[in-house]
Amino acid sequence: MDKSATTIFASKLARFTRVGLANLPTPLEPLKRLSEYLGGPRLWVKLEEATGLGFGGNKLRKLDYVLHEALESKVDTLVSGGVVQSNSQRQVAAAAAKLGLECHLVVYHGRLDPPTPEYETSGNAFLNRVFGAKLHDSPWTGDRNRAIQELGERLREDGRSPYVVPYGVSNALGAVAYSTAVVEIAEQSRELGFEPAAIVHGSGSAGTQAGLVVGASVCLPRTRIVGIDIDAEPERVRSDVVRYAKAAADLLLLLADWGNPYGAADLLDLLAAWGPCACNPMAVVLSLPEELDDACLSQADWDDFVDKMQNGTEEEKENYLCWMIHYLDHCNKCTCTHIPMCPGPDPFS
Numbered sequence: 111m112d113k114s115a116t117t118i119f120a121s122k123l124a125r126f127t128r129v130g131l132a133n134l135p136t137p138l139e140p141l142k143r144l145s146e147y148l149g150g151p152r153l154w155v156k157l158e159e160a161t162g163l164g165f166g167g168n169k170l171r172k173l174d175y176v177l178h179e180a181l182e183s184k185v186d187t188l189v190s191g192g193v194v195q196s197n198s199q200r201q202v203a204a205a206a207a208k209l210g211l212e213c214h215l216v217v218y219h220g221r222l223d224p225p226t227p228e229y230e231t232s233g234n235a236f237l238n239r240v241f242g243a244k245l246h247d248s249p250w251t252g253d254r255n256r257a258i259q260e261l262g263e264r265l266r267e268d269g270r271s272p273y274v275v276p277y278g279v280s281n282a283l284g285a286v287a288y289s290t291a292v293v294e295i296a297e298q299s300r301e302l303g304f305e306p307a308a309i310v311h312g313s314g315s316a317g318t319q320a321g322l323v324v325g326a327s328v329c330l331p332r333t334r335i336v337g338i339d340i341d342a343e344p345e346r347v348r349s350d351v352v353r354y355a356k357a358a359a360d361l362l363l364l365l366a367d368w369g370n371p372y373g374a375a376d377l378l379d380l381l382a383a384w385g386p387c388a389c390n391p392m393a394v395v396l397s398l399p400e401e402l403d404d405a406c407l408s409q410a411d412w413d414d415f416v417d418k419m420q421n422g423t424e425e426e427k428e429n430y431l432c433w434m435i436h437y438l439d440h441c442n443k444c445t446c447t448h449i450p451m452c453p454g455p456d457p458f459s
């Protein structure tokens with residue numbers, strides 16, 4: 111790990127201002143029980159739900175920078191959207207409430223299973239209302255941003271001054287924002303005495319992975335960035351990751367040669383292997399296989415994960431950094447208590 115590279119990258123990030131919505135850095139913890147259960151791979155978790163505001167999540171890291179741009183433009187309304195019970199909507203709604211902005215959210219119906227009877231009073235749909243957002247139901251057409259843009263235009267015609275937050279808060283600036291996570295991981299893992307072989311995380315609207323790729327290309331060039339496609343659209347996810355990563359690298363004034371041996375074309379190698387999996391990884395960590403149903407993770411998904419951990423390459427097994435972020439809308443079903451922290455410099459010893 112090159113400490114000076116991380117310092118240089120951090121200085122490039124310093125040109126961007128964040129609002130201060132997210133509690134950063136988020137903790138990096140050992141997954142001692144899961145490592146033991148799997149027979150040895152050293153697993154770690156970066157707790158992105160600990161970003162704080164509105165029950166946290168990965169979108170706050172992006173919103174922190176993207177909404178600085180919104181505030182500079184003196185807007186009075188945030189407009190965004192997502193599928194039913196999306197985590198992104200909830201974080202936009204919470205940020206708008208904190209910043210004193212009106213919030214309008216498109217809720218796409220038809221992509222996921224129809225809402226359950228308790229939909230209105232549970233999970234993110236409920237929290238969106240608690241945070242004061244106005245919800246606009248819309249059929250899913252496959253175009254993630256069109257209905258959000260159109261809602262923004264209608265609000266402008268009505269005299270509002272809206273700022274459109276893209277689906278998943280994914281764009282070039284969102285990816286720049288997410289690269290800050292790699293600076294944190296580089297520093298935290300150095301202090302803990304390991305170098306992650308891979309960072310594994312969910313990938314959907316692609317800004318998270320794009321940011322991780324750009325950050326890792328400089329700060330952790332030997333670390334693989336492995337996206338698990340949560341949208342079952344690997345080609346679309348792959349091209350969006352590459353597009354946002356390149357745009358973010360431009361914003362950061364990085365040279366085109368990122369020096370990552372796992373170049374952009376290889377980034378989503380494991381997507382097909384892992385397949386779509388809308389899982390609650392934290393619940394997996396916390397409850398282990400007995401409660402797979404509650405974790406919304408199928409036995410096949412779990413078996414696949416165990417197989418990779420037990421039969422993967424030595425490099426994969428060693429210091430596999432699992433990037434796992436919980437799905438709030440499933441949390442009402444599981445009892446979330448954090449695994450005990452391991453004191454000492456080497457928690458696995």
Ligand SMILES: Cc1ncc(COP(=O)(O)O)c(C=O)c1O
Pocket residue numbers: 168197198278280311312313314315316317318319340435436437
């Ligand atoms: C918990 C969680 N992890 C990962 C992702 C993927 O992030 P991105 O949309 O930036 O690809 C999402 C997005 O919905 C998410 O909710």
